[in-house]
Amino acid sequence: MSDHVYKVIELVGSSSKSSDDAIQQAIAKAGTSLHNLDWFEVVETRGHITEGKVGHYQVKIKVGFRLD
Amino acid sequence: MSDHVYKVIELVGSSSKSSDDAIQQAIAKAGTSLHNLDWFEVVETRGHITEGKVGHYQVKIKVGFRLD
Amino acid sequence: MSDHVYKVIELVGSSSKSSDDAIQQAIAKAGTSLHNLDWFEVVETRGHITEGKVGHYQVKIKVGFRLD
Amino acid sequence: MSDHVYKVIELVGSSSKSSDDAIQQAIAKAGTSLHNLDWFEVVETRGHITEGKVGHYQVKIKVGFRLD
Amino acid sequence: MSDHVYKVIELVGSSSKSSDDAIQQAIAKAGTSLHNLDWFEVVETRGHITEGKVGHYQVKIKVGFRLD
Amino acid sequence: MSDHVYKVIELVGSSSKSSDDAIQQAIAKAGTSLHNLDWFEVVETRGHITEGKVGHYQVKIKVGFRLD
Amino acid sequence: MSDHVYKVIELVGSSSKSSDDAIQQAIAKAGTSLHNLDWFEVVETRGHITEGKVGHYQVKIKVGFRLD
Amino acid sequence: MSDHVYKVIELVGSSSKSSDDAIQQAIAKAGTSLHNLDWFEVVETRGHITEGKVGHYQVKIKVGFRLD
Amino acid sequence: MSDHVYKVIELVGSSSKSSDDAIQQAIAKAGTSLHNLDWFEVVETRGHITEGKVGHYQVKIKVGFRLD
Amino acid sequence: MSDHVYKVIELVGSSSKSSDDAIQQAIAKAGTSLHNLDWFEVVETRGHITEGKVGHYQVKIKVGFRLD
Amino acid sequence: MSDHVYKVIELVGSSSKSSDDAIQQAIAKAGTSLHNLDWFEVVETRGHITEGKVGHYQVKIKVGFRLD
Amino acid sequence: MSDHVYKVIELVGSSSKSSDDAIQQAIAKAGTSLHNLDWFEVVETRGHITEGKVGHYQVKIKVGFRLD
Numbered sequence: 001m002s003d004h005v006y007k008v009i010e011l012v013g014s015s016s017k018s019s020d021d022a023i024q025q026a027i028a029k030a031g032t033s034l035h036n037l038d039w040f041e042v043v044e045t046r047g048h049i050t051e052g053k054v055g056h057y058q059v060k061i062k063v064g065f066r067l068d
Numbered sequence: 069m070s071d072h073v074y075k076v077i078e079l080v081g082s083s084s085k086s087s088d089d090a091i092q093q094a095i096a097k098a099g100t101s102l103h104n105l106d107w108f109e110v111v112e113t114r115g116h117i118t119e120g121k122v123g124h125y126q127v128k129i130k131v132g133f134r135l136d
Numbered sequence: 137m138s139d140h141v142y143k144v145i146e147l148v149g150s151s152s153k154s155s156d157d158a159i160q161q162a163i164a165k166a167g168t169s170l171h172n173l174d175w176f177e178v179v180e181t182r183g184h185i186t187e188g189k190v191g192h193y194q195v196k197i198k199v200g201f202r203l204d
Numbered sequence: 205m206s207d208h209v210y211k212v213i214e215l216v217g218s219s220s221k222s223s224d225d226a227i228q229q230a231i232a233k234a235g236t237s238l239h240n241l242d243w244f245e246v247v248e249t250r251g252h253i254t255e256g257k258v259g260h261y262q263v264k265i266k267v268g269f270r271l272d
Numbered sequence: 273m274s275d276h277v278y279k280v281i282e283l284v285g286s287s288s289k290s291s292d293d294a295i296q297q298a299i300a301k302a303g304t305s306l307h308n309l310d311w312f313e314v315v316e317t318r319g320h321i322t323e324g325k326v327g328h329y330q331v332k333i334k335v336g337f338r339l340d
Numbered sequence: 341m342s343d344h345v346y347k348v349i350e351l352v353g354s355s356s357k358s359s360d361d362a363i364q365q366a367i368a369k370a371g372t373s374l375h376n377l378d379w380f381e382v383v384e385t386r387g388h389i390t391e392g393k394v395g396h397y398q399v400k401i402k403v404g405f406r407l408d
Numbered sequence: 409m410s411d412h413v414y415k416v417i418e419l420v421g422s423s424s425k426s427s428d429d430a431i432q433q434a435i436a437k438a439g440t441s442l443h444n445l446d447w448f449e450v451v452e453t454r455g456h457i458t459e460g461k462v463g464h465y466q467v468k469i470k471v472g473f474r475l476d
Numbered sequence: 477m478s479d480h481v482y483k484v485i486e487l488v489g490s491s492s493k494s495s496d497d498a499i500q501q502a503i504a505k506a507g508t509s510l511h512n513l514d515w516f517e518v519v520e521t522r523g524h525i526t527e528g529k530v531g532h533y534q535v536k537i538k539v540g541f542r543l544d
Numbered sequence: 545m546s547d548h549v550y551k552v553i554e555l556v557g558s559s560s561k562s563s564d565d566a567i568q569q570a571i572a573k574a575g576t577s578l579h580n581l582d583w584f585e586v587v588e589t590r591g592h593i594t595e596g597k598v599g600h601y602q603v604k605i606k607v608g609f610r611l612d
Numbered sequence: 613m614s615d616h617v618y619k620v621i622e623l624v625g626s627s628s629k630s631s632d633d634a635i636q637q638a639i640a641k642a643g644t645s646l647h648n649l650d651w652f653e654v655v656e657t658r659g660h661i662t663e664g665k666v667g668h669y670q671v672k673i674k675v676g677f678r679l680d
Numbered sequence: 681m682s683d684h685v686y687k688v689i690e691l692v693g694s695s696s697k698s699s700d701d702a703i704q705q706a707i708a709k710a711g712t713s714l715h716n717l718d719w720f721e722v723v724e725t726r727g728h729i730t731e732g733k734v735g736h737y738q739v740k741i742k743v744g745f746r747l748d
Numbered sequence: 749m750s751d752h753v754y755k756v757i758e759l760v761g762s763s764s765k766s767s768d769d770a771i772q773q774a775i776a777k778a779g780t781s782l783h784n785l786d787w788f789e790v791v792e793t794r795g796h797i798t799e800g801k802v803g804h805y806q807v808k809i810k811v812g813f814r815l816d
Contacts, residue, residue, distance in 0.1 A: 003490055003491060003492065003501065003532070004490060005487060005488065005489050005490070005501055005502050005505035005506075006487065006488040006490075007485065007486070007487055007488075008486035008487065008488060008536065009075065009486075010075070010076040010077075010078075010130070010486075011073060011074065011075055011076065012073065012074040012075075012076060012132060013073050014071055014072060014073070014074075015071060016071065018224050019223070019224055019563070020562050020563055020598075020601070023591075023598060024597065024598055025071065025073055026073050027593055027596065027597065027598060028596060028597070029073035029135055030073075030596075031593075031596030031597075037593040037596060038592070038593060039590060039591065039592050039593060040590060040591055040593060040598070041588070041589075041590040042588075042589040042590065044245070044246075045245075045246040046243060046244060046245040046246065047227075047243065047244055048242070048243050049231055049235075049241040049242060049243060049244060049267070052231065052232060052234075052235030052241060053228065053231065053232070053235075054224075054227060054228055054231060054244070056071070057224070060076065062486070063593070064488060067505055077483065078483070078484035078485075078486075078538070079481060079482065079483055079484065080481065080482040080483075080484060080540060081481050082479055082480060082481070082482075083479060084479065086292050087155070087291070087292055088154050088155055088190075088193070091183075091190060092189065092190055093479065093481055094481050095185055095188065095189065095190060096188060096189070097481040097543055098188075098481075099185075099188030099189075105185040105188060106184070106185060107182060107183065107184050107185060108182060108183055108185060108190070109180070109181075109182040110180075110181040110182065112313070112314075113313075113314040114311060114312060114313040114314065115295075115311065115312055116310070116311050117299055117303075117309040117310060117311060117312060117335070120299065120300060120302075120303030120309060121296065121299065121300070121303075122292075122295060122296055122299060122312070124479070125292070128484065131185070139354055139355060139356065139365065139396070140354060141351060141352065141353050141354070141365055141366050141369035141370075142351065142352040142354075143349065143350070143351055143352075144350040144351065144352060144400065145211065145350075146211070146212035146213075146214075146266070146350075147209060147210065147211055147212065148209065148210040148211075148212060148268060149209050150207055150208060150209070150210075151207060152207065155291070156290050156291055156326075156329070159319075159326060160325065160326055161207065161209055162209050163321055163324065163325060163326060164324060164325070165209035165271055166209075166324075167324030167325075173321040173324060174320070174321060175318060175319065175320050175321060176318060176319055176321060176326070177316070177317075177318040178316075178317040178318065192207070196212065198350070199321070200352060203369055213347065214347070214348035214349075214350075214402070215345060215346065215347055215348065216345065216346040216347075216348060216404060217345050218343055218344060218345070218346075219343060220343065222564050223563070223564055229343065229345055230345050233345035233407055248585070248586075249585075249586040250583060250584060250585040250586065251567075251583065251584055252582070252583050253571055253575075253581040253582060253583060253584060253607070256571065256572060256574075256575030256581060257568065257571065257572070257575075258564075258567060258568055258571060258584070260343070261564070264348065275626055275627060275628065275637065275668070276626060277623060277624065277625050277626070277637055277638050277641035277642075278623065278624040278626075279621065279622070279623055279624075280622040280623065280624060280672065281415065281622075282415070282416035282417075282418075282470070282622075283413060283414065283415055283416065284413065284414040284415075284416060284472060285413050286411055286412060286413070286414075287411060288411065297411065297413055298413050301413035301475055328411070332416065334622070336624060339641055358428050359427070359428055359699070360698050360699055360734075360737070363727075363734060364733065364734055367729055367732065367733060367734060368732060368733070370732075371729075371732030371733075377729040377732060378728070378729060379726060379727065379728050379729060380726060380727055380729060380734070381724070381725075381726040382724075382725040382726065384449070384450075385449075385450040386447060386448060386449040386450065387431075387447065387448055388446070388447050389435055389439075389445040389446060389447060389448060389471070392435065392436060392438075392439030392445060393432065393435065393436070393439075394428075394431060394432055394435060394448070397428070403729070417619065418619070418620035418621075418622075418674070419617060419618065419619055419620065420617065420618040420619075420620060420676060421617050422615055422616060422617070422618075423615060424615065426700050427699070427700055433615065433617055434617050437617035437679055438617075452721070452722075453721075453722040454719060454720060454721040454722065455703075455719065455720055456718070456719050457707055457711075457717040457718060457719060457720060457743070460707065460708060460710075460711030460717060461704065461707060461708070461711075462700075462703060462704055462707060462720070464615070465700070468620065494768050495631070495767070495768055496630050496631055496666075496669070499659075499666060500665065500666055503661055503664065503665065503666060504664060504665070506664075507661075507664030507665075513661040513664060514660070514661060515658060515659065515660050515661060516658060516659055516661060516666070517656070517657075517658040518656075518657040518658065520789070520790075521789075521790040522787060522788060522789040522790065523771075523787065523788055524786070524787050525775055525779075525785040525786060525787060525788060525811070528775065528776060528778075528779030528785060529772065529775065529776070529779075530768075530771060530772055530775060530788070533768070539661070547694055547695060547696065547705065547736070548694060549691060549692065549693050549694070549705055549706050549709035549710075550691065550692040550694075551689065551690070551691055551692075552690035552691065552692060552740065553690075553755065554690075554755070554756035554757075554758075554810070555753060555754065555755055555756065556753065556754040556755075556756060556812060557753050558751055558752060558753070558754075559751060560751065569751065569753055570753050573753035573815055574753075600751070604756065606690070608692060611709055631767070632766050632767055632802075632805070635795075635802060636801065636802055639797055639800065639801060639802060640800060640801070642800075643797075643800030643801075649797040649800060650796070650797060651794060651795065651796050651797060652794060652795055652797060652802070653792070653793075653794040654792075654793040654794065675797070683762055683763060683764065683773065683804070684762060685759060685760065685761050685762070685773055685774050685777035685778075686759065686760040686762075687757065687758070687759055687760075688758040688759065688760060688808065689758075690758075742758070744760060747777055
């Protein structure tokens with residue numbers, strides 16, 4: 001990491017499969033409009049319960065990317 | 069909440085009327101340019117004091133909205 | 137407060153009127169089944185947004201009550 | 205979420221398979237005695253180590269459910 | 273805010289009316305002996321329960337004022 | 341700790357003798373109605389002051405116990 | 409606690425005897441110049457080590473007292 | 477600060493010179509595309525180590541600016 | 545856990561497979577030089593992004609082990 | 613540090629030069645009216661932005677001093 | 681404290697007698713292999729419950745010592 | 749950062765010159781006995797006051813390094 005400036009945005013990914021997949025969903029979405037994605041940090045893990053099971057994992061992450 | 073991705077932004081609303089109104093001001097402003105606003109979370113409540121009274125409540129909130 | 141033991145439970149009250157009213161709703165509900173309610177502490181304030189306005193304030197509180 | 209009141213309880217699920225499964229174990233247990241389970245929040249992830257491997261994931265969660 | 277030094281004190285205001293009013297009570301009290309009150313920050317909101325209702329909102333705030 | 345689920349409750353014990361005794365008071369009370377008490381975690385230590393001395397130590401703890 | 413305003417100050421008591429005694433030392437000192445001391449909250453517990461033993465417990469507390 | 481709404485974004489500035497300079501780098505970058513920058517808050521200070529020295533200070537800040 | 549003393553160290557495991565595997569990697573590494581590993585606690589979950597996907601999960605954990 | 617009691621106050625120093633200088637300004641001011649200043653702790657670093665640069669660093673510190 | 685560098689390690693002491701004694705146990709153990717122990721900070725207090733009483737207090741502390 | 753494991757240690761550097769220099773002192777010391785130092789994170793900034801000025805900045809950092 002050289003003398004760059006990075007922007008950090010916050011996203012919530014959701015997935016009915018796993019908490020890791022919820023992270024992947026959020027990053028995949030970010031990648032459709034942003035370049036230079038560099039790192040993520042998990043802020044919060046939660047989810048909805050449906051019929052006595054985890055319906056969706058919802059993982060709030062920060063995603064950092066380099067400004068050109 | 070199905071398999072969507074949400075973005076979370078941070079705003080500070082201010083109001084001379086009440087702390088609840090400061091939240092409303094921030095959300096109303098967000099609604100002028102963003103669709104699908106879904107939830108908010110209060111991050112911090114502070115304010116300025118003028119002549120020995122609360123001059124403005126300033127409430128920092130996170131606002132989540134669904135990405136299309 | 138003498139040599140008593142207190143139990144602390146966590147509730148989320150919701151209200152379309154105000155964040156204070158959301159606290160009141162939670163305490164009123166607790167009072168229908170518990171006696172000796174003594175104090176509350178606000179843990180988190182959030183809410184849903186509907187049509188660009190606060191739809192419901194949702195306030196998570198802890199409520200303490202004395203065990204007999 | 206309309207004008208309801210929710211109760212939040214804290215559980216620790218444990219699983220030798222995965223941290224997601226530890227969440228599922230806790231929610232499944234809660235569902236045997238409680239209705240209207242609505243959401244969960246992960247509070248803490250820890251575990252025991254046995255023979256140089258993760259023996260059990262232990263995930264502390266909050267579970268929210270609507271009071272009738 | 274130029275090159276000044278500010279002192280920050282902590283107060284708890286209480287009010288049977290509202291949490292905003294508890295903030296106002298604390299600031300009004302501070303204003304009777306201190307000048308140059310500049311800002312406040314909410315640290316904690318809690319209260320006493322009497323007869324199944326909020327008896328008093330108790331809001332702990334920090335108040336900043338400029339030292340001459 | 342095998343594949344069990346644990347519930348965690350929050351209690352405040354108070355004691356005029358010591359902060360450790362306040363913990364003991366809370367656990368003793370819990371033991372009168374709950375089995376399988378397993379661990380505790382101190383959340384907060386506070387107390388009342390009477391005549392310029394500690395009147396009561398009040399220790400808020402979480403208590404975990406195994407669900408059958 | 410009625411409609412009063414309270415001031416909260418921060419003190420560090422130290423004691424070579426015990427952490428509870430460090431709290432007592434701080435409160436006793438506060439009582440020599442302040443009236444209406446009402447409650448304390450433990451903020452931090454630390455200490456110095458001398459010759460491989462606890463030399464002094466140092467407990468930082470907040471002390472609340474009613475303003476007349 | 478009157479009845480305005482502010483947006484808060486998160487940036488990471490990096491600098492091989494000093495942690496203050498890392499803050500300046502982030503703010504200078506923000507100023508190339510945003511007007512009305514008003515305040516910053518330091519969220520986290522970290523950095524990379526190269527050859528046993530600080531290679532880059534990396535300071536994560538929040539930057540607030542007024543929405544027109 | 546009897547009258548023992550435990551040491552707690554902090555490790556970051558990384559894995560391209562899953563966040564659980566990152567925990568396993570860190571514990572396996574610790575086990576090559578330390579005995580009596582007893583428990584772990586997750587401190588932080590983050591990772592690198594490569595080509596719009598999670599490249600590596602990086603999980604910072606504390607690992608506790610008994611001193612002989 | 614022997615069996616003394618310390619008071620801790622909170623100050624915000626501001627400086628257009630550096631964050632370290634903001635700390636120095638606050639301590640210098642405290643020294644004009646208080647004796648026995650012993651230590652400080654940084655609580656928060658923030659500042660104002662003017663013309664796309666840091667206008668003032670504002671550092672909130674706690675300052676501890678021995679009570680006679 | 682002059683221009684030295686200190687290392688900080690984390691230990692958990694346990695004791696069936698008191699939480700203060702758990703701190704002492706951890707420090708005594710550290711003193712058998714380390715010199716120049718200087719200070720400690722309490723990070724967490726918890727414990728096991730056996731037969732409805734505190735079986736062991738477990739206090740996690742940080743211990744700082746000067747590197748030669 | 750590939751599939752490696754990193755260890756994180758905690759150090760306190762002190763310096764009479766600046767807070768940045770206190771970080772440098774700690775890292776330089778670590779470099780005399782450890783290889784592969786990779787990153788640092790500031791945990792706490794504090795210091796001693798001597799004659800109404802900052803005597804020493806004391807910065808507690810975490811330092812991460814790759815295990816071979």
